Amino acid sequence: MAGIVDWGVHIPAHRLPRALLAGRKADSGPERALAWADEDSVTMAVDAARLCLKDRARDTIDLLLFATTTYAFAEKQGAALIAAVLGLPQTVRTADIGHSLRGGAQALLLAHDAVKAGRARQALVLIADCRMGAPGSELERSGGDAAVAFLIGHDGVVAELAGSAAHSEELLDVWRRGADRFIHQWEDRFTTQYGFLDPSAAAAAKLPTAADGAHRIWATSAPNKRALGSLAKAIGAAPTAMVPALFDTVGYCGTAQAPLLLAAALDTAKAGQELALLAHGDGAEALLYTVVAARPGHAVADAVAQRIPVPSPAAYRRARGLDAAEYPPVDDQGISATIHFRERAEDLRLQGQRCACGEPQFPKQRVCIRCGAKDRFTPEDFAERGGTLVTYTLDSFFPSPTPPTAVGVVEVADGPRIYMQVADLPKEGPTLGMPLRFAFRRIHDAGQRPNYFWKALPERNVP
Amino acid sequence: MSLRDRAAIVGVGCTHFMENWTSSAEDMIVDAVFEAYADAGIEDPNRQIDAVFCGSLYSAMGPVDVSEALKLYKPLTSVYNYCATGTEVVRAAVMAIAAGAYDTVLAVGYDKPKDRGVSGPPVAFRGVRDLPATPAGWFALAAAPYFAKFGAGREELAQIAVKNHHNGTLAPKSFLKKEITVEDVLNARMIAWPFGLYDCAAQTDGAAAVIVTRADLARNHPKQPVLVKAITSHCAPHPHTDPDHDFLRWKATENAAQDAYRMAGIDDPFRQIDVAQLHDCFTLTELLSYEDLGFIPKGAAKEHIASGTFTLAGELPVNTDGGLKSFGHPTGASGARMIVENTLQLRGEAGARQVQGAKLALSHNIGGYPTGCAVSILGVE
Numbered sequence: 001m002a003g004i005v006d007w008g009v010h011i012p013a014h015r016l017p018r019a020l021l022a023g024r025k026a027d028s029g030p031e032r033a034l035a036w037a038d039e040d041s042v043t044m045a046v047d048a049a050r051l052c053l054k055d056r057a058r059d060t061i062d063l064l065l066f067a068t069t070t071y072a073f074a075e076k077q078g079a080a081l082i083a084a085v086l087g088l089p090q091t092v093r094t095a096d097i098g099h100s101l102r103g104g105a106q107a108l109l110l111a112h113d114a115v116k117a118g119r120a121r122q123a124l125v126l127i128a129d130c131r132m133g134a135p136g137s138e139l140e141r142s143g144g145d146a147a148v149a150f151l152i153g154h155d156g157v158v159a160e161l162a163g164s165a166a167h168s169e170e171l172l173d174v175w176r177r178g179a180d181r182f183i184h185q186w187e188d189r190f191t192t193q194y195g196f197l198d199p200s201a202a203a204a205a206k207l208p209t210a211a212d213g214a215h216r217i218w219a220t221s222a223p224n225k226r227a228l229g230s231l232a233k234a235i236g237a238a239p240t241a242m243v244p245a246l247f248d249t250v251g252y253c254g255t256a257q258a259p260l261l262l263a264a265a266l267d268t269a270k271a272g273q274e275l276a277l278l279a280h281g282d283g284a285e286a287l288l289y290t291v292v293a294a295r296p297g298h299a300v301a302d303a304v305a306q307r308i309p310v311p312s313p314a315a316y317r318r319a320r321g322l323d324a325a326e327y328p329p330v331d332d333q334g335i336s337a338t339i340h341f342r343e344r345a346e347d348l349r350l351q352g353q354r355c356a357c358g359e360p361q362f363p364k365q366r367v368c369i370r371c372g373a374k375d376r377f378t379p380e381d382f383a384e385r386g387g388t389l390v391t392y393t394l395d396s397f398f399p400s401p402t403p404p405t406a407v408g409v410v411e412v413a414d415g416p417r418i419y420m421q422v423a424d425l426p427k428e429g430p431t432l433g434m435p436l437r438f439a440f441r442r443i444h445d446a447g448q449r450p451n452y453f454w455k456a457l458p459e460r461n462v463p
Numbered sequence: 464m465s466l467r468d469r470a471a472i473v474g475v476g477c478t479h480f481m482e483n484w485t486s487s488a489e490d491m492i493v494d495a496v497f498e499a500y501a502d503a504g505i506e507d508p509n510r511q512i513d514a515v516f517c518g519s520l521y522s523a524m525g526p527v528d529v530s531e532a533l534k535l536y537k538p539l540t541s542v543y544n545y546c547a548t549g550t551e552v553v554r555a556a557v558m559a560i561a562a563g564a565y566d567t568v569l570a571v572g573y574d575k576p577k578d579r580g581v582s583g584p585p586v587a588f589r590g591v592r593d594l595p596a597t598p599a600g601w602f603a604l605a606a607a608p609y610f611a612k613f614g615a616g617r618e619e620l621a622q623i624a625v626k627n628h629h630n631g632t633l634a635p636k637s638f639l640k641k642e643i644t645v646e647d648v649l650n651a652r653m654i655a656w657p658f659g660l661y662d663c664a665a666q667t668d669g670a671a672a673v674i675v676t677r678a679d680l681a682r683n684h685p686k687q688p689v690l691v692k693a694i695t696s697h698c699a700p701h702p703h704t705d706p707d708h709d710f711l712r713w714k715a716t717e718n719a720a721q722d723a724y725r726m727a728g729i730d731d732p733f734r735q736i737d738v739a740q741l742h743d744c745f746t747l748t749e750l751l752s753y754e755d756l757g758f759i760p761k762g763a764a765k766e767h768i769a770s771g772t773f774t775l776a777g778e779l780p781v782n783t784d785g786g787l788k789s790f791g792h793p794t795g796a797s798g799a800r801m802i803v804e805n806t807l808q809l810r811g812e813a814g815a816r817q818v819q820g821a822k823l824a825l826s827h828n829i830g831g832y833p834t835g836c837a838v839s840i841l842g843v844e
Contacts, residue, residue: 339590347591359706363592369700391710393603394656397583398595404653407595409604409703409710419593419703432607443594451591 002115003157004289005122007263008052008149010044011250011303012036013424014319016310018141026309032251034310035145037319037401038423038441040450041068041128042078044147046085046440049126050384051299052149053086061088061151062120067097067107067127067255072450074178082126085348085440085452087381093120101174101221101281103127104148104255108277109287111152112161122153129254134182135322142224143183144251146303148259158266159275159289165206168283169199192227196280201234203284207276214290216274219243219261221281223252249304255281262289264300306460308424311402318401334447345379350438350454352416353377360416380415383454386437387412392422392430406430410456423455435459465726466695469561471681471688472841474503474674475803479636480791483668488522488575489532495670495796496533496571503674504685512674513565514538516555518548518572519795521579529571538565545830546598546744547696548572549671549798550837554694556675566677572799573670583654583666593703599655599663601832602745604702606657608710609751613762617657620746621648622768624661624788627743630775631785633816634804638667638791662746667791671799673806689806689841692823693726695719696837703832711762713748715836716755716829723825723838724757733758733779736840737821738808740801742829743786752827753781756838775816783808783816794830801826802839809843 016034017026035044045066064086066079079094097103097110104127111123128147133139173195174185185191200220210216218237222228225247232242243261253260258279265275269291277287310316317323343363345351352362355377359370362382367374392408406422408430422430423441436456443453476498478491486494505511515537517529526541544551549572556570576584584598610616625645631637643661651659674684681688699705699714708714720732729735741756743749750764758779759767767773773781784790784804787797805824807813822843829836 335591343590343592362704369704369706390708391604391606391608393600393606394653395595395597395600395603396653397597397599397655404656405595407600409708417704417706417708421594432611443591453592453594 001157001160002112002152002154003160003292004150004266005153005156005158006052006056006151007266007299008048008050009260009263009299009303010047010051010147011306012039012044012145013306013308014310015307016316020310020313020316021141030248032141032144033146033249033253034316034319035130038443038455040072040442041070041130041147042081042450043440043442043452044145045082045126045128045149048128048147048149049082049086049124052124052151056151058086059089060121061092061124063111063114063123064088064092064094065097065107065111065123065125067103067125068129069098069101069103069176069255070130070132071096071098081348084344087349101254102279102283102285103281104259105277105279105285105287108150108152108259109164109285115152115154122151125150125152127256127259129256131252131254132182132320137182139183139185142247142252144253146250146253146256146260148256148263150259158293158295159269159291161287162274162290163208163288165203165286166283167199167202167206169194170282171195192223196223196227197231197234199284200231200278200280203286204235204276204278207286207288210274214272214274216276217241217243217265218276218278219258219265220278221258246304260300267297267299267301269294302460315402329445329448331448334449335451347453349381350383351379351381354380360412360414362416362418382412382415382418383438383440385413385415386435386459387415387456389422389430389432389434389436389456390417391432394429410436420453421455422457424457426458466557466561467692467726467728468678468690470557470675470691471678472673472691472802472806473676473681473684473686473688474499474505475672475806476502477636477671477800477803478669480638480667480669480793480800482577484577486668488519488528488573488670491575491668491670492529492532492571492573495573495672496569499569499672499674502686505674508533508535512537512567512569514540514559514568516540516542516552516559516568516570518542518552519574520545520548521574521576521794528573544696544835544837546742546794547798547828547830547835547837548795549800550694550802550826550828550839551696552799553673553675553802553839554696554837556673557691557694560675560677566680568675569672570675570799571670571672572796574793574795575668576666576793577668583663597655599658599745602748603655603658605710605713605751606747609747610657612711613765615750615765617649618645619765619768620657620662620750621645623743623746623749624648626774627782627786627788630783630816631789633814634784634790637785637789638665639785639789658745658747664744664787664792665789667793669791669793669796669800671796671803673799673802687810687843689809689843691839692842693723693838693840695722695726696835697722698835701832701834712755713751713829713833713836715834716752716827719836719838720756723840727840729840732756732825736779736823736825738783738805738818738824739779739781740783740786740804740826741781742797742827743782743788744792746788748829749781749786752829756825756827775818780818783813783818798826798828798837801828802841805841809841
């Protein structure tokens with residue numbers, strides 16, 4: 001049987017206290033996760049995928065689905081980019097599932113179908129969204145950003161797919177037109193009733209009834225806490241059967257919302273439990289899983305715990321590009337497409353090389369810095385290795401939402417030295433020799449499009 | 464082949480380094496070069512100058528700036544080596560003379576960065592990676608390891624800025640004629656740790672010109688000839704990728720210094736050299752250069768800064784005209800400006816900042832990441 005083999009989660013470390021948005025001092029009250037200036041749905045999905053695939057072979061992944069409503073390009077695939085970053089075989093089938101907030105659930109079902117049909121040995125499903133409400137709106141406060149990854153396959157299955165149901169509905173409840181920056185929404189009571197409650201309840205009702213004695217847990221998307229309570233009543237689920245929805249820590253993270261809660265449920269699942277995924281958006285999608293082999297984890301708890309409070313409303317505005325500017329940024333061609341093409345392995349996979357003499361190098365060169373030989377290199381990927389900080393500076397001159405920008409020379413474990421930015425540092429700043437890991441980030445917007453490279457981050461502070 | 468004693472400097476000229484809103488690059492080239500003509504007693508450049516060497520970092524036009532400004536149509540070569548460009552221009556001139564290609568040549572370095580509408584250098588976007596790309600950030604990378612190993616800190620850097628500001632007050636053509644205190648330096652806004660605003664060179668417009676001739680022809684010119692004892696350039700691996708770099712030095716300076724001392728026959732630079740102009744794009748660059756040039760042992764800068772070794776009254780005065788820090792840094796001109804200052808020092812024409820009895824003078828330019836370094840040593844008999 002096909003099922004979920006593993007999962008991973010990325011919640012941006014930056015958290016925006018709602019009090020800050022209301023013009024009050026940041027307190028310990030509710031907050032939302034905020035993709036920083038160097039993050040987007042692609043970088044978040046990459047991080048979730050790397051956690052999901054940790055210590056796993058990647059060459060049996062035949063299908064990669066990327067579900068999001070927030071990807072920088074209308075034409076140009078995100079899944080192909082992510083496949084390159086992850087170093088998946090070039091035979092992998094890739095597709096983006098866009099436009100709908102239930103796209104994540106749909107991608108999961110498609111992946112199950114493909115694996116079950118033998119079209120893919122393993123499928124990787126990445127679901128990510130960055131919710132961008134207009135400044136001052138309720139959607140700005142209630143939104144959240146997150147990414148979730150699921151590996152679907154036959155071997156080592158934790159939860160098997162036991163059933164599914166769909167309910168399609170046409171209405172204008174929440175939308176964003178092609179050129180819009182911000183989400184728009186019709187009147188709240190209308191959207192809650194017809195966009196959320198009715199379709200969700202309809203899809204839930206079509207799932208198989210719970211097996212005798214089985215305890216069913218609901219990982220359910222909902223626009224807010226009150227709406228989630230109404231739905232629980234409507235489907236006859238006890239409040240304790242609903243996975244806690246993280247509204248006050250992460251926020252409502254769109255396509256990724258129900259999948260994030262499914263990951264949380266998997267973290268604490270017990271064999272024999274039933275996990276129902278219920279996602280709304282242009283109707284609703286329901287997937288029912290049976291837990292066949294529990295594998296306790298803390299993917300979601302760890303991600304929630306990594307926390308950097310946004311220091312000021314100004315930093316938030318700069319990070320999300322919300323400050324008004326009389327002159328728009330130069331919309332030129334950006335970095336040469338041929339440079340992107342030639343350097344894609346270095347930029348996307350942190351791929352360098354090792355000379356036959358043993359010297360590791362980054363970026364790729366023709367002549368070895370150690371032995372002077374030409375073209376005796378084997379490619380080598382460094383992204384999954386840690387490193388240490390050889391030296392650094394804090395650059396206040398470089399544009400950043402929260403200057404200064406830390407930059408330094410990182411020595412990769414058994415690898416070369418790489419000059420790169422150091423991000424998500426604690427208040428105390430960098431220290432010589434500090435251990436670092438690598439994260440795929442949006443490094444700048446030259447050409448008004450995302451340009452990606454790796455940054456060094458402190459080791460995850462897992463509580 | 465050594466370049467020692469093959470060529471002599473017989474004329475120098477330099478504009479006032481400043482934010483020169485009312486002059487173009489061409490205007491400044493004319494000012495510097497005609498001053499050098501006069502200094503060298505050249506009345507008919509079209510007859511007396513055989514070739515021209517020039518260099519600029521920011522010029523879009525390149526060599527044509529120079530030929531059209533001067534209306535001097537001669538063999539014209541443009542050289543470029545980041546912030547070492549100014550010394551490279553003179554080096555190219557000296558090599559051409561030593562090769563026997565020409566008798567008398569003009570070398571001019573210039574830059575006009577203040578037409579770009581920004582203070583300081585640009586944040587470069589060459590490719591996707593390698594950001595931030597700011598010179599302050601690159602040159603700051605030696606700070607944390609050096610401070611950790613040798614106990615120096617921002618206070619020592621500040622004293623270098625204070626010294627160079629003081630020297631700048633004594634140079635009529637310097638940009639910043641303003642004394643500052645250590646507290647001023649420490650309290651200035653940060654640019655790239657540990658560099659605050661006052662740790663960074665003042666970017667200005669400017670041009671400097673040098674007339675070089677065959678050593679045996681130097682007496683045909685009115686001023687005391689200044690012999691080129693050594694002029695050289697060297698490079699080193701990019702510090703960002705060099706697998707062996709300790710970030711306690713800039714290897715390019717060490718390499719160029721060895722070449723220069725060999726060429727000039729110097730074995731004890733601290734005792735033999737009387738005055739030096741060092742590339743103080745940032746205060747730490749000057750500090751490291753004291754050691755990388757072999758003036759003092761590695762790690763000894765802190766005590767020498769405390770004892771005033773490199774002040775005007777010290778044993779080896781450094782940056783007598785204020786340096787890049789205070790005289791100003793029009794990138795392509797800086798190396799040439801240093802050679803102008805050393806020429807004045809060796810002729811005894813340096814006024815209030817004169818180092819008495821100076822016979823041997825060194826100048827040093829370093830640029831890139833940093834990766835390239837040029838050193839000159841001039842002397843009078």
